[in-house]
Amino acid sequence: MRLLMLARNASLYSHRRLVEAAEARGHEIDVLDTLRIYMNITSLRPEARHNGRSLEGYDAVIPRIGASITSYGTAVVRQFEMMGVWSVNESVAIGRSRDKLRSLQLLSRAGIGLPVTAFAHETRMTDDVLDIVGGEPVVIKLLEGTQGVGVVLAETRRSAKSVIEAFRGAKVDILVQEFIKEAGGSDIRMIVVGGKVIAAMKRQGGDGDFRSNLHRGGSASKVRITPEERSTAIRAAKVMGLNVAGVDILRSNHGPVVMEVNSSPGLEGIEETTGFDVADAIIEFVEKNATPGKTKTKGKG
Numbered sequence: 001m002r003l004l005m006l007a008r009n010a011s012l013y014s015h016r017r018l019v020e021a022a023e024a025r026g027h028e029i030d031v032l033d034t035l036r037i038y039m040n041i042t043s044l045r046p047e048a049r050h051n052g053r054s055l056e057g058y059d060a061v062i063p064r065i066g067a068s069i070t071s072y073g074t075a076v077v078r079q080f081e082m083m084g085v086w087s088v089n090e091s092v093a094i095g096r097s098r099d100k101l102r103s104l105q106l107l108s109r110a111g112i113g114l115p116v117t118a119f120a121h122e123t124r125m126t127d128d129v130l131d132i133v134g135g136e137p138v139v140i141k142l143l144e145g146t147q148g149v150g151v152v153l154a155e156t157r158r159s160a161k162s163v164i165e166a167f168r169g170a171k172v173d174i175l176v177q178e179f180i181k182e183a184g185g186s187d188i189r190m191i192v193v194g195g196k197v198i199a200a201m202k203r204q205g206g207d208g209d210f211r212s213n214l215h216r217g218g219s220a221s222k223v224r225i226t227p228e229e230r231s232t233a234i235r236a237a238k239v240m241g242l243n244v245a246g247v248d249i250l251r252s253n254h255g256p257v258v259m260e261v262n263s264s265p266g267l268e269g270i271e272e273t274t275g276f277d278v279a280d281a282i283i284e285f286v287e288k289n290a291t292p293g294k295t296k297t298k299g300k301g
């Protein structure tokens with residue numbers, strides 16, 4: 001097959017591994033910088049171009065769209081969908097998963113376990129917002145934070161209020177969440193491919209940090225997941241409409257709760273920790289499922 005990976009940086013571990021896996025399976029794969037692709041959206045014959053050349057003849061697209069280019073990146077994926085090219089994750093699903101509020105609403109609607117969460121645009125009713133989630137301690141998150149930056153634990157009402165006010169002063173919406181203390185500063189990342197959990201790891205925050213992000217000095221280890229955790233991850237990926245997803249959960253007293261669902265999960269930590277060839281599983285899924293025009297939304301989203 002002829003595959004196209006959309007990625008800003010071809011030399012990242014995850015991207016190198018996907019190229020290796022595709023080539024090992026006998027496919028041709030190009031990696032193009034998403035931002036260097038431009039599109040003709042005026043004609044009835046949609047076209048995507050790169051360096052003066054029309055991007056035709058691909059059997060599948062593998063989007064690896066970074067959070068900072070979600071809007072342009074999903075437009076590029078949508079263009080390929082309009083051209084009838086199958087994408088491992090569709091533009092609508094990627095967009096959905098990037099919006100934290102939308103994701104949480106969709107997951108809650110499907111009855112999936114979540115930390116009790118409130119969100120607000122302004123600070124007038126902060127006491128009520130804090131009461132909704134059961135009062136302190138609470139976790140306060142910036143909606144557009146990544147890698148643990150903009151995730152704060154507030155132990156008292158006074159500190160919760162000052163964090164919320166500071167965030168508001170910066171003109172950003174905030175999300176307030178019940179603190180899952182019993183998770184003990186760890187979370188579980190499960191990789192779902194085609195409706196199956198293929199790998200899982202436990203991440204533990206470094207040095208008493210309640211945040212388990214590996215970028216913040218956390219460490220990872222193998223973990224056995226429960227059937228309930230497995231089905232939670234599978235259902236979460238399905239609700240988001242993602243064929244490939246990294247689902248993060250916390251082990252709470254009331255069962256697994258989903259924190260987020262990522263559409264371009266990193267492969268380095270999970271492959272190193274589990275020894276499982278995640279890249280190969282993704283390419284195998286592409287191989288079995290890429291069919292021209294077989295996209296759910298056909299670029300209509």
Ligand SMILES: Nc1ncnc2c1ncn2[C@@H]1O[C@H](COP(=O)(O)OP(=O)(O)OP(=O)(O)O)[C@@H](O)[C@H]1O
Nearest residue numbers: 115139145146147148149151177178179180211212
């Ligand atoms: N409600 C909570 N209770 C306990 N720990 C939490 C809670 N929310 C987040 N954490 C911890 O903080 C870490 C970072 O939070 P989260 O994943 O929501 O933000 P982020 O990592 O900055 O976002 P992204 O993963 O999109 O980059 C989590 O991995 C988890 O360990």
Ligand SMILES: [Mg+2]
Nearest residue numbers: 147148248260
């Ligand atoms: Mg996270």
Ligand SMILES: [Mg+2]
Nearest residue numbers: 146260261262
């Ligand atoms: Mg995320």
